[in-house]
Amino acid sequence: MRCTRTVVCAAAVLLGFVTSRAAAQRIFGGAALDTSAVTRLIVLGSGTPVPDPERAGPAYAVTYGTRVFLFDAGAGVMRRVAAAGLPIDGMTAVLLTHLHSDHTLGLPDVILTTWVMGRSRVMPVIGPPGTRAMVGHLQAAWIEDVVVRTEGSERGRVGGQRVDVRETTGGVVYDSAGIRIRAIPVPHGSWPVAFAFRVDTPDRSIVLGGDTAPSAALEEAARGVDLLVHEVYDSRRVAPEQRPGGEMWPQYLREFHTSDEELGAIAARAKPKQLILSHVLRMGGTMDEVIAGVRRGGFSGTVVVAKDLDRF
Numbered sequence: 001m002r003c004t005r006t007v008v009c010a011a012a013v014l015l016g017f018v019t020s021r022a023a024a025q026r027i028f029g030g031a032a033l034d035t036s037a038v039t040r041l042i043v044l045g046s047g048t049p050v051p052d053p054e055r056a057g058p059a060y061a062v063t064y065g066t067r068v069f070l071f072d073a074g075a076g077v078m079r080r081v082a083a084a085g086l087p088i089d090g091m092t093a094v095l096l097t098h099l100h101s102d103h104t105l106g107l108p109d110v111i112l113t114t115w116v117m118g119r120s121r122v123m124p125v126i127g128p129p130g131t132r133a134m135v136g137h138l139q140a141a142w143i144e145d146v147v148v149r150t151e152g153s154e155r156g157r158v159g160g161q162r163v164d165v166r167e168t169t170g171g172v173v174y175d176s177a178g179i180r181i182r183a184i185p186v187p188h189g190s191w192p193v194a195f196a197f198r199v200d201t202p203d204r205s206i207v208l209g210g211d212t213a214p215s216a217a218l219e220e221a222a223r224g225v226d227l228l229v230h231e232v233y234d235s236r237r238v239a240p241e242q243r244p245g246g247e248m249w250p251q252y253l254r255e256f257h258t259s260d261e262e263l264g265a266i267a268a269r270a271k272p273k274q275l276i277l278s279h280v281l282r283m284g285g286t287m288d289e290v291i292a293g294v295r296r297g298g299f300s301g302t303v304v305v306a307k308d309l310d311r312f
């Protein structure tokens with residue numbers, strides 16, 4: 001095919017040959033991966049189940065040197081990975097806070113796209129019980145794709161789509177060369193197991209809250225951390241919804257999530273250096289309203305509302 005326009009050329013290159021981070025950066029203009037010994041938190045998706053075009057589904061990357069840890073895999077995750085200039089051919093590990101669909105819709109994207117983009121090793125996928133079954137079903141769902149890509153003229157690497165599932169119920173899930181990651185069980189309504197993660201690197205401490213109702217364990221883990229990323233809902237917008245079962249909405253929020261005032265109180269006690277609000281259930285309210293709720297709860301420190309591709 002003769003390329004006459006930049007965009008067509010880029011598409012042709014992408015479809016045929018893109019397997020490297022450098023190529024992805026050329027095409028997408030994403031920032032380069034900072035491979036220095038500085039820890040970065042990159043917000044890949046700050047959204048909720050609502051398909052907001054500005055906010056991909058929940059996903060965060062923590063990078064240190066050449067290592068990239070992906071936390072959750074919401075819808076749109078690999079597009080954001082590329083936009084952030086992160087490797088599109090695999091992560092050091094993928095970690096799941098829980099198996100709610102908004103946090104896992106991008107998991108087949110992560111598993112299969114990294115393979116198609118040249119993944120050369122079996123990537124660990126760490127999550128709660130149920131992760132193995134979910135990954136098994138996903139692999140089965142795309143089996144015809146795998147057969148065509150490996151047995152057809154694409155010559156895809158046989159077995160390259162495999163991942164190493166490691167189910168856990170909490171505790172240290174990664175500890176190597178200065179980076180330690182701990183899964184902290186948190187209450188998330190009727191989910192039997194859901195996690196927050198604490199990441200310690202040589203230069204930073206980060207707690208990623210996942211989805212959680214107020215949690216003493218999370219609060220303890222977040223004491224004095226550099227960054228606390230936490231979900232939140234607008235306490236003043238809580239009302240029954242006009243749908244069958246909608247009368248349960250306030251109870252659902254209380255059992256599964258954390259209000260702005262509750263988060264303010266947690267942060268006031270834990271004293272993170274920076275509180276990052278993400279996965280915000282505004283329910284028609286504004287971000288300023290949510291921040292005001294956090295202030296009412298008692299936190300007077302730095303509060304930031306996460307946007308996709310923000311770096312901390």
Ligand SMILES: [Zn+2]
Nearest residue numbers: 100102103211
């Ligand atoms: Zn969620």
Ligand SMILES: [Zn+2]
Nearest residue numbers: 098100188211
């Ligand atoms: Zn959830």
